[in-house]
Amino acid sequence: MxxxxxxxxxxxxxxxxxxxxxxxxxxxxxxxxxxxxxxxxxxxxxxxxxxxxxxxxxxxxxxxxxxxxxxxxxxxxxxxxxxxxxxxxxWSRTNTPALRMLTMIGIGALSIGENASLIQQTTRRTGLHADLVSRVFQLRNLVMLGPESGLSPSDLALFTAEEQFAMVAAASFLDCLDSLDVAAFAEAMMERVLQHGNGSPSLSVKHDPPDLRETLLALQGLAVLDVLPAFDIEILGEIHAGMAALPYPSMALAQMALALQRAIQPATFKSPALEQRTVERAATLVTFADWLMGSVYDGQPVTFPELASAVIVTRTLGAVPDDGAIPAGRLLKAELLRMVGNERLDMSGAHSLLAGIVASGVKLDPDERTAFSRAVVLSFQAHFTKLGDMRADPVSLIAYLGADNLVRDRSQFAAIASMEAPEVEADPALLGCELPVDRFYTRGHTWMHPSRDGALRVGLDDLAGHLIGQVDAIEMPEPGSQLRRGKPALRLIRGGESVDVCAPMDGEVVLVNQAIIDAPGILPDQPYDGGWLLSIRPKVSGGSLSGLLFGENAREWQTTEARRLQEMFQGDMATAADGATLARDALATIPGVRWSKVLRAFLTP
Amino acid sequence: MSSVIELVALDITDQELLSSLCAEVPTTYPFQCRIGAAEKLPVSALDMHRGQYQATRILEHLASSDRDAVRLLGITTADLFTPILRYIFGEAMLPGKAAIVSTHRLGNLSRGTQPPCDRPLFISRVIKEGIHELGHTFGLTHCADPSCVMTASREMARIDAKSTQLCRYCRILLDDFLTA
Structure with missing residues (x-):
C-alpha cells in the first residue's frame, strides 16, 4: 500500500x-x-x-x-x-441557539450583500451554510412561538448576556418582539445589570472587562425592549456632561453612554412587578454609571480605538459641532484603509474604527467599502488556519460584520425575516425523499410548521407518505378537540386495516384539511403543502419543545429511519445499494406485508 | 485466493464496456482485473410481477460460485430492484465477495428507460458505478463528498457529477481495510 x-x-x-x-x-x-x-x-x-x-x-x-x-x-x-x-x-452545535442566531444575522447580511459568493464558497464546503440556513428558521420559529416557548426568567438566567441580547435583537429585527415574553427578558437583563452594578469590578481604560460588556449588552437589550426604568433625567444629563469632558473615554464607556442615551426615551412598562423592582434599584444603576465614569480616565489613552470612542461619545452627546469630528474621522479612515491593505484585519479594532468613522460623518467610498468587506471575509477565512482558538472567532467576526452591515441598512432585516426556505431536493440519503428545512419534525414522522398567528400546521413527512400510499379514508378529530402529545390524533384506513397518527404536541384542533378527506391521494403526493393534516393551537409548557427535530438533526434521524426501513426488508445479508429510490406506495410492492404493522413501527413516536 | 477482481458478464455482450471497466478497476483497487466467463442471470432472481431482477438474490448467486477471485463484480443490462425500492443502479455486500451493477438506467443506447446518452458518458457511468459497488465490498460506506465515487447517487446528475476516484478519506479507509 x-x-x-x-x-x-x-x-x-x-x-x-x-x-x-x-x-x-x-x-x-x-x-x-x-x-x-x-x-x-x-x-x-x-x-x-x-x-x-x-x-x-x-x-x-x-x-x-x-x-x-x-x-x-x-x-x-x-x-x-x-x-x-x-x-x-x-462550533455550531456547542453554541446556544441565541448565539447562533446572532451569527446567523451576520451570515444573512453577508449572503445578501456583495460577498455572497465568497462567504458561500467558504461555508458550503464545510456544511456550515446549510446548517446555519436551517437554524435561522429554527430560531425564527422559536421566536414566533413567543411566550408559548416556555422560557421562564430562571431559564433565561442560564443564557449569557450576549445570548439574551441576541434573542431580543433577533426578535426585534424579525419584527416579532411582541411575541416575546418581554417581562421575563427584561427581568433577567435587569438582574444582570444590578448584579454587576453592586460589585466593584476592577476597570481599566485599555481593557473593557467582560462583566462590563455583559452589563452593557443587558442595558442595550433593555433599550430594545423599551422597558428601561424612568431614570432621573437630570442625573443622566450630568453623567453625559461629565463624559463629554473626558478626552479619551474607553470604548465601553462610549457604549455605556449610548445605552443611557437610549434610556432617556419615555418608557412604558409591560410588567407592573418589573416596574416596581427596577424603580427601586434604579439608583444603584445610576451610582454604578457614576462610578464607572470616575474610574475610567487614567491620563494615557492614545490608541485609535480610543480616538474612535471619543468621536462616538462627543458626537452622540452633541458636544462638538457637526463637522468638529471630521479631522479625527479622516485619521480613523486612513488607519482603517491601512489595515485593509494588510488583508489581515484585526476585527475588533476595525469594528471600533468603523464605528468612529460613521459617527464622525466621514464617508467611505463604495470601493473602500467593498475593499473593507472583502478584507473582512479574507480575514474570516484566514482564521480557519488558527487551529487552537477557532471556536469563538467566527461568532465575533461574523456578528460584527453583520451588525455593521445591518445597522447601515435596516431593509436587510426585512429581507432576512422574509427569507424563503431553500428549494427542497430529493435526498439520496433518505432514499430520494424530501425533507424541507423550514419546519420541526417529530419521531412519529409528523412535521409542524408555525404560522404568525401562533397556530401550528401539522402533516406527515415524505418518507411516511411513501409508505402510507393510497389510503381509503382518513378519520379526523373535530375542531375544538384537545390533543395530547404522543397520543393518537387521527386515523388512516386502508384495505380494512388502520393506523393512528400521533399528535406532535399538546393543543387544540383549530382546523382540519377537508381537501385530503375528500381526496386522500393528496397526502402522499404533496406531503408538505396540499397534504397537510390539521392545524392546532399548541399548549406549550416548559420542555415541550424538547425532543423536536430540526435541520441537520432531523436529517440525521431520517437517515437512520431510511436505513431501518431498508434493513427491515433486506434479509440476512448486509448490503449497500446505489441509486436507491423509495417506491411510491412502497409497501404495496411487497407481497404479504402487513401495511398497518410496518406503519405502526414508524408512526409511533 | 487469487488476487484478482473478476468481472462477470450476466446477459451482457458489450465487450468494449467490459474492457473499459476492467482497465479502470486497478487504478483504484490494488488488484489485477479480468473478464471472467459470461453466464446467464439466475432465474430465481426474476420477479415476474415487477419485471425486474432482485439484486440481493444475484449477489447470493455470485457469492456462492467457485470462481477464483478476491471479488466478483457482476454486470448486467437487466433492471434491478430490492424490496421497497423502485429500482437500483447496483448493490454490493458490505463487505463481501460480490457486487452487481446494472446498465439498465445508466443511459444505455440499446435498452433502458433513460434517454440515451453518448457512448463515452454511458461508459463512464458504468465505470463509476462499478468502482462504487466494489468499494462497498471493501467495507466502504457512502461518502458525503459529492465528488467521491462513493457518494450515494439517486439520479444521473449525481453520477455525472462524481469522479471515478475515491476521495482521500475513502482511500485511507480502503488502505486500512486492506491492511487490517
Whole structure:
C-alpha cells in the first residue's frame, strides 16, 4: 500500500494543488499553498497535523474520526479529533441557539450583500451554510412561538448576556418582539445589570472587562425592549456632561453612554412587578454609571480605538459641532484603509474604527467599502488556519460584520425575516425523499410548521407518505378537540386495516384539511403543502419543545429511519445499494406485508 | 485466493464496456482485473410481477460460485430492484465477495428507460458505478463528498457529477481495510 502512504503525505499541498479540499473549503488560502511550491511542508494544516497525526493517523483518518468530521458532514462532534478546534459543525452545535442566531444575522447580511459568493464558497464546503440556513428558521420559529416557548426568567438566567441580547435583537429585527415574553427578558437583563452594578469590578481604560460588556449588552437589550426604568433625567444629563469632558473615554464607556442615551426615551412598562423592582434599584444603576465614569480616565489613552470612542461619545452627546469630528474621522479612515491593505484585519479594532468613522460623518467610498468587506471575509477565512482558538472567532467576526452591515441598512432585516426556505431536493440519503428545512419534525414522522398567528400546521413527512400510499379514508378529530402529545390524533384506513397518527404536541384542533378527506391521494403526493393534516393551537409548557427535530438533526434521524426501513426488508445479508429510490406506495410492492404493522413501527413516536 | 477482481458478464455482450471497466478497476483497487466467463442471470432472481431482477438474490448467486477471485463484480443490462425500492443502479455486500451493477438506467443506447446518452458518458457511468459497488465490498460506506465515487447517487446528475476516484478519506479507509 505504498501508493496510499504517498497520498497521505502529499494530500495537503501543492501536488494536489487546486483539488486540495482544504483549499476548496477556504481553510487554506491559495497564497499559502503557493508560498510552498514544492511540497506541503509550508501548509499550516499539514505542519500542525504532521506532528499530531504521525502516531495516530489511523484514529484520525479512521471511521470514528471520519464520521465526526465536519468536512464530511459529521454526526458526532468532539472525539479526539485534531480539528475539534476549528470544526465548524462542532462550533455550531456547542453554541446556544441565541448565539447562533446572532451569527446567523451576520451570515444573512453577508449572503445578501456583495460577498455572497465568497462567504458561500467558504461555508458550503464545510456544511456550515446549510446548517446555519436551517437554524435561522429554527430560531425564527422559536421566536414566533413567543411566550408559548416556555422560557421562564430562571431559564433565561442560564443564557449569557450576549445570548439574551441576541434573542431580543433577533426578535426585534424579525419584527416579532411582541411575541416575546418581554417581562421575563427584561427581568433577567435587569438582574444582570444590578448584579454587576453592586460589585466593584476592577476597570481599566485599555481593557473593557467582560462583566462590563455583559452589563452593557443587558442595558442595550433593555433599550430594545423599551422597558428601561424612568431614570432621573437630570442625573443622566450630568453623567453625559461629565463624559463629554473626558478626552479619551474607553470604548465601553462610549457604549455605556449610548445605552443611557437610549434610556432617556419615555418608557412604558409591560410588567407592573418589573416596574416596581427596577424603580427601586434604579439608583444603584445610576451610582454604578457614576462610578464607572470616575474610574475610567487614567491620563494615557492614545490608541485609535480610543480616538474612535471619543468621536462616538462627543458626537452622540452633541458636544462638538457637526463637522468638529471630521479631522479625527479622516485619521480613523486612513488607519482603517491601512489595515485593509494588510488583508489581515484585526476585527475588533476595525469594528471600533468603523464605528468612529460613521459617527464622525466621514464617508467611505463604495470601493473602500467593498475593499473593507472583502478584507473582512479574507480575514474570516484566514482564521480557519488558527487551529487552537477557532471556536469563538467566527461568532465575533461574523456578528460584527453583520451588525455593521445591518445597522447601515435596516431593509436587510426585512429581507432576512422574509427569507424563503431553500428549494427542497430529493435526498439520496433518505432514499430520494424530501425533507424541507423550514419546519420541526417529530419521531412519529409528523412535521409542524408555525404560522404568525401562533397556530401550528401539522402533516406527515415524505418518507411516511411513501409508505402510507393510497389510503381509503382518513378519520379526523373535530375542531375544538384537545390533543395530547404522543397520543393518537387521527386515523388512516386502508384495505380494512388502520393506523393512528400521533399528535406532535399538546393543543387544540383549530382546523382540519377537508381537501385530503375528500381526496386522500393528496397526502402522499404533496406531503408538505396540499397534504397537510390539521392545524392546532399548541399548549406549550416548559420542555415541550424538547425532543423536536430540526435541520441537520432531523436529517440525521431520517437517515437512520431510511436505513431501518431498508434493513427491515433486506434479509440476512448486509448490503449497500446505489441509486436507491423509495417506491411510491412502497409497501404495496411487497407481497404479504402487513401495511398497518410496518406503519405502526414508524408512526409511533 | 487469487488476487484478482473478476468481472462477470450476466446477459451482457458489450465487450468494449467490459474492457473499459476492467482497465479502470486497478487504478483504484490494488488488484489485477479480468473478464471472467459470461453466464446467464439466475432465474430465481426474476420477479415476474415487477419485471425486474432482485439484486440481493444475484449477489447470493455470485457469492456462492467457485470462481477464483478476491471479488466478483457482476454486470448486467437487466433492471434491478430490492424490496421497497423502485429500482437500483447496483448493490454490493458490505463487505463481501460480490457486487452487481446494472446498465439498465445508466443511459444505455440499446435498452433502458433513460434517454440515451453518448457512448463515452454511458461508459463512464458504468465505470463509476462499478468502482462504487466494489468499494462497498471493501467495507466502504457512502461518502458525503459529492465528488467521491462513493457518494450515494439517486439520479444521473449525481453520477455525472462524481469522479471515478475515491476521495482521500475513502482511500485511507480502503488502505486500512486492506491492511487490517
Amino acid at each position: 505504498n501508493t496510499m502512504k504517498a497520498h497521505s503525505t502529499e494530500m495537503f499541498g501543492k501536488k494536489i494543488g487546486s483539488s486540495c479540499v482544504w483549499r476548496a473549503s477556504g481553510v487554506v488560502s491559495a497564497q499559502m499553498c503557493e508560498s510552498s511550491p514544492d511540497s506541503c511542508e509550508g501548509c499550516p494544516i499539514y505542519t500542525r497535523l504532521g506532528k499530531a497525526a504521525s502516531h495516530r493517523q489511523t484514529q484520525f483518518f479512521g471511521r470514528d474520526y471520519f464520521d465526526s468530521c465536519s468536512v464530511n458532514a459529521c454526526a458526532v462532534p468532539g472525539q479526539s479529533c485534531p480539528f475539534a478546534g476549528p470544526c465548524m459543525a462542532n
